[in-house]
Amino acid sequence: MSSKNINITVKVWRQQDAKSKGIFESYPLSNISTDSSFLEMMDVLNEKLVTENQEPIAFDHDCREGICGMCSLFINGHAHGPDSLVTTCQLHMRKFNDGQTITIEPWRSGGFPVIKDLMVDRSAFDKIMQAGGFVSVNTGGVPDANAIPIAQADAEEAMDAAACIGCGACVATCKNSSAMLFVSAKVSQLALLPQGKIEAARRAKNMVAKMDELGFGNCSNTGACEVECPKGISLAHIARLNREFLCAKVKE
Amino acid sequence: MTKLNSKIPEGQIHEKWANYKAHQNLVNPSNKRKIDIIIVGTGLAGASAAASLAEMGFKVKNFCYQDSPRRAHSIAAQGGINAAKNYQNDGDSIYRLFYDTIKGGDYRAREANVYRLAEVSNDIIDQSVAQGVPFAREYGGLLDNRSFGGAQVSRTFYARGQTGQQLLLGAYSALSRQIGLGNIEMYPRVEMMDVVVVDGRARGIVTRNLVTGKIESHFAHAVVLATGGYVNVYYLSTNAMGSNSSAAWKAHKKGAYFANPAYVQIHPTAIPVHGEFQSKLTLMSESLRNDGRIWVPKKKEDAEAIRQGTKKPNDIPDEDRDFYLERRYPAFGNLVPRDVASRAAKERTDHGFGIENNPTKEGVYLDFKYAIDRLGKGVIEARYGNLFQMYEKIVDQDPYQTPMKIFPALHYAMGGLWVDYELQSTIPGLFVAGEANFSDHGANRLGASALMQGLADGYFVLPYTIQNYLADQIGVARMKPSERPEFKEAEEAVKAHINKLMSVKGTESVDSIHRRLGLVMWNKVGMGRTEAGLKEAITEIKALRKEFWANVRIPGSADAMNVELEKANRLADFLELGELMAIDALHRNESCGGHLREEYQTPEGEALRDDNNFMYVGAWEYKGENTQPDLHKEELKYEAIEVKSRNYKTA
Numbered sequence: 001m002s003s004k005n006i007n008i009t010v011k012v013w014r015q016q017d018a019k020s021k022g023i024f025e026s027y028p029l030s031n032i033s034t035d036s037s038f039l040e041m042m043d044v045l046n047e048k049l050v051t052e053n054q055e056p057i058a059f060d061h062d063c064r065e066g067i068c069g070m071c072s073l074f075i076n077g078h079a080h081g082p083d084s085l086v087t088t089c090q091l092h093m094r095k096f097n098d099g100q101t102i103t104i105e106p107w108r109s110g111g112f113p114v115i116k117d118l119m120v121d122r123s124a125f126d127k128i129m130q131a132g133g134f135v136s137v138n139t140g141g142v143p144d145a146n147a148i149p150i151a152q153a154d155a156e157e158a159m160d161a162a163a164c165i166g167c168g169a170c171v172a173t174c175k176n177s178s179a180m181l182f183v184s185a186k187v188s189q190l191a192l193l194p195q196g197k198i199e200a201a202r203r204a205k206n207m208v209a210k211m212d213e214l215g216f217g218n219c220s221n222t223g224a225c226e227v228e229c230p231k232g233i234s235l236a237h238i239a240r241l242n243r244e245f246l247c248a249k250v251k252e
Numbered sequence: 253m254t255k256l257n258s259k260i261p262e263g264q265i266h267e268k269w270a271n272y273k274a275h276q277n278l279v280n281p282s283n284k285r286k287i288d289i290i291i292v293g294t295g296l297a298g299a300s301a302a303a304s305l306a307e308m309g310f311k312v313k314n315f316c317y318q319d320s321p322r323r324a325h326s327i328a329a330q331g332g333i334n335a336a337k338n339y340q341n342d343g344d345s346i347y348r349l350f351y352d353t354i355k356g357g358d359y360r361a362r363e364a365n366v367y368r369l370a371e372v373s374n375d376i377i378d379q380s381v382a383q384g385v386p387f388a389r390e391y392g393g394l395l396d397n398r399s400f401g402g403a404q405v406s407r408t409f410y411a412r413g414q415t416g417q418q419l420l421l422g423a424y425s426a427l428s429r430q431i432g433l434g435n436i437e438m439y440p441r442v443e444m445m446d447v448v449v450v451d452g453r454a455r456g457i458v459t460r461n462l463v464t465g466k467i468e469s470h471f472a473h474a475v476v477l478a479t480g481g482y483v484n485v486y487y488l489s490t491n492a493m494g495s496n497s498s499a500a501w502k503a504h505k506k507g508a509y510f511a512n513p514a515y516v517q518i519h520p521t522a523i524p525v526h527g528e529f530q531s532k533l534t535l536m537s538e539s540l541r542n543d544g545r546i547w548v549p550k551k552k553e554d555a556e557a558i559r560q561g562t563k564k565p566n567d568i569p570d571e572d573r574d575f576y577l578e579r580r581y582p583a584f585g586n587l588v589p590r591d592v593a594s595r596a597a598k599e600r601t602d603h604g605f606g607i608e609n610n611p612t613k614e615g616v617y618l619d620f621k622y623a624i625d626r627l628g629k630g631v632i633e634a635r636y637g638n639l640f641q642m643y644e645k646i647v648d649q650d651p652y653q654t655p656m657k658i659f660p661a662l663h664y665a666m667g668g669l670w671v672d673y674e675l676q677s678t679i680p681g682l683f684v685a686g687e688a689n690f691s692d693h694g695a696n697r698l699g700a701s702a703l704m705q706g707l708a709d710g711y712f713v714l715p716y717t718i719q720n721y722l723a724d725q726i727g728v729a730r731m732k733p734s735e736r737p738e739f740k741e742a743e744e745a746v747k748a749h750i751n752k753l754m755s756v757k758g759t760e761s762v763d764s765i766h767r768r769l770g771l772v773m774w775n776k777v778g779m780g781r782t783e784a785g786l787k788e789a790i791t792e793i794k795a796l797r798k799e800f801w802a803n804v805r806i807p808g809s810a811d812a813m814n815v816e817l818e819k820a821n822r823l824a825d826f827l828e829l830g831e832l833m834a835i836d837a838l839h840r841n842e843s844c845g846g847h848l849r850e851e852y853q854t855p856e857g858e859a860l861r862d863d864n865n866f867m868y869v870g871a872w873e874y875k876g877e878n879t880q881p882d883l884h885k886e887e888l889k890y891e892a893i894e895v896k897s898r899n900y901k902t903a
């Protein structure tokens with residue numbers, strides 16, 4: 001680890017609550033270790049604000065290890081910042097230079113209204129899941145786990161899709177605010193497994209209908225979502241979703 | 253003068269759970285609709301309980317402080333989940349899983365609970381597969397297993413290094429389905445502030461809406477806390493930033509006993525501390541110990557050279573490497589239980605062999621060179637690719653080329669609210685599940701057992717035991733909190749508490765005080781504890797608590813989103829819980845599992861238990877602020893297992 005300290009300026013979106021208008025505020029910060037994480041840099045800034053008796057910047061975060069999907073942030077024009085395949089909480093200050101200005105905005109999408117500062121409301125994702133992101137089984141009375149063999153390749157591909165953390169970077173990045181990558185990851189995971197295959201078409205139809213209802217846009221295949229997704233969820237899952245969706249339409 | 257009744261059912265160990273289920277009381281379907289159950293927390297235990305109870309027909313209200321139930325920290329568990337399937341035909345059985353768990357817990361867990369855990373472990377795997385959890389599979393299409401610390405069989409099921417995530421998303425999908433069907437009301441970004449007790453029974457909770465600051469009450473016939481563990485009392489831990497002890501602590505102050513608070517687990521393989529702004533520690537899964545070899549240099553001058561940067565780990569030839577776990581524990585080697593591995597690392601760094609250039613020189617190597625030579629890079633990449641990637645992002649070094657640097661970190665709380673066999677606390681109607689209770693792991697938890705316990709409690713235990721409690725509650729009509737003095741009083745108390753916090757208007761940030769609490773806890777209530785150190789810790793925590801209430805600064809208002817206020821409310825509780833942990837550690841004049849008292853060890857530095865005097869669960873009763881709590885003892889009886897001293901040297 002070759003650690004050094006850098007001086008930066010952070011330009012942050014501040015917004016009191018959902019109804020208020022927001023503005024950018026700039027804060028100079030000195031002596032930030034390049035070994036610290038991006039959110040540790042935010043902690044330092046907040047600590048400074050508290051000392052100056054100002055309100056700290058609100059942002060979502062929890063696990064700080066790239067798995068809970070709670071952190072967000074649009075950093076210098078990129079969802080989860082300039083590094084690839086990481087969440088904001090895994091981003092490190094070594095990706096920035098001395099003297100740099102770092103612009104931080106919330107996810108911007110009609111589907112994700114701002115709550116305060118950099119915090120947004122992503123409950124629309126939960127609603128889409130409630131519409132069909134499950135296998136309809138109750139607790140108990142299920143067959144032995146090895147009763148149905150599953151080809152390793154299928155299990156692996158399902159796992160690739162299941163790695164989605166529900167962060168919303170795909171929506172924030174998409175010019176249409178489409179949630180297709182998120183929805184397709186769940187539809188694809190479950191369609192690949194025999195347990196989920198049974199209701200795959202119905203699931204696709206219900207989840208897509210909910211997504212449309214909640215104001216997310218259409219997918220125009222620009223692929224920006226795939227580039228910014230911290231978990232490398234592939235566009236191929238959108239293709240599978242489209243197949244399941246067509247299946248559902250044909251059955252109707 | 254104990255008031256503890258663990259309600260262990262009659263019969264031989266393997267008949268107890270069957271007997272219980274055969275004779276318990278049930279609630280008939282039409283009455284279930286009239287019964288409300290509150291569940292706080294949406295991790296493995298909370299989400300699985302909420303989904304299962306709602307499927308059965310109860311009306312469930314589920315709360316979490318995160319923006320979505322899918323964020324709960326169970327999601328971060330990497331390695332795997334144990335079950336006694338014996339798919340590998342390597343001699344596993346329910347009894348062996350039970351035995352390993354009791355032994356791993358250093359004979360400080362309740363036999364009957366642990367046996368039940370092992371019994372239902374297989375059902376969890378079946379359930380998860382049915383939900384579409386993509387566990388790792390063999391080429392033939394059947395489920396794959398790996399081995400884990402503290403076991404000599406391969407019984408751990410896994411989904412890459414994201415097993416917790418996949419199991420949680422499975423439970424979350426079941427929860428989502430029930431929310432969609434209208435059987436569960438979900439309250440995200442809502443934090444529990446207190447339990448409401450009416451006529452001696454838990455009847456609801458008071459909450460704060462984290463977005464609006466609104467204080468509200470909710471009624472239920474029974475309340476379940478599935479709120480996780482409390483190791484964020486150490487400030488730096490592998491827990492999520494928001495993980496906290498407040499729900500459990502508030503319940504404790506309302507009459508729920510707190511059991512074995514001193515038992516916390518230090519995980520051997522986290523990334524070492526890098527600097528003073530460090531906000532959390534990142535775990536590298538324990539499964540890495542299957543293929544990585546742990547070492548430090550044999551010569552102090554080599555360790556010094558590495559810290560100074562004049563030598564690289566790969567410059568040290570094999571004969572100058574001390575594979576200290578393999579040296580000390582030939583039978584288990586790098587797979588000894590977590591507490592043993594953690595202490596052994598500290599033993600080396602305390603003697604000057606640490607390899608990390610941080611203030612405490614704390615760090616050891618976990619080396620994959622040998623496994624890569626033996627199996628090829630491809631195999632290692634398939635097993636641990638995502639973990640290696642995560643490591644590289646954080647440390648900026650490539651673990652395929654140079655050994656990983658690791659060091660123990662606070663990870664899990666074995667202690668928690670005391671519960672009986674039914675998972676009911678000492679407040680009737682208040683149930684506690686998952687890491688929040690104390691029941692299954694004794695003084696040390698084995699790897700891949702937390703996921704098992706969370707889901708066992710939620711899917712397969714609570715749905716039965718809570719019915720037994722509710723069977724005679726069907727006549728209790730739903731209460732309107734606005735019409736009940738108990739709810740109003742509780743609400744007023746919560747508001748007064750918040751006002752008190754807001755009106756301190758001091759100069760110190762919440763985090764700065766929390767960091768200092770963390771240092772006291774790590775240095776004096778951490779891996780090696782002494783009578784003198786614990787006494788100092790108690791004095792220092794009291795002083796810090798005073799300072800907090802005199803000088804904490806919370807900007808903003810209480811009637812809107814206020815993250816500093818949320819943190820302050822949690823820290824106020826940690827500042828009380830920390831003291832209880834020290835009191836418990838001080839009273840336990842023995843070493844067991846994660847609790848090592850330096851006065852009680854063998855000449856070789858192994859933990860020395862005192863079964864004659866301490867083979868009990870220590871459950872503490874709250875007696876008011878600045879008053880010594882009362883200790884109640886639940887004696888532990890081992891009928892199905894012979895108590896031995898733990899030995900990982902020879903099998």
Ligand code: SF4
Pocket residue numbers: 163164165166167168169170171181182185228229230231232233
């Ligand atoms: S698909 Fe990727 S970007 Fe979208 S929510 Fe999932 S993990 Fe985040």
Ligand code: FES
Pocket residue numbers: 060061062063064065066067068069070071072087088089090
């Ligand atoms: S905080 Fe959990 S993914 Fe970033």
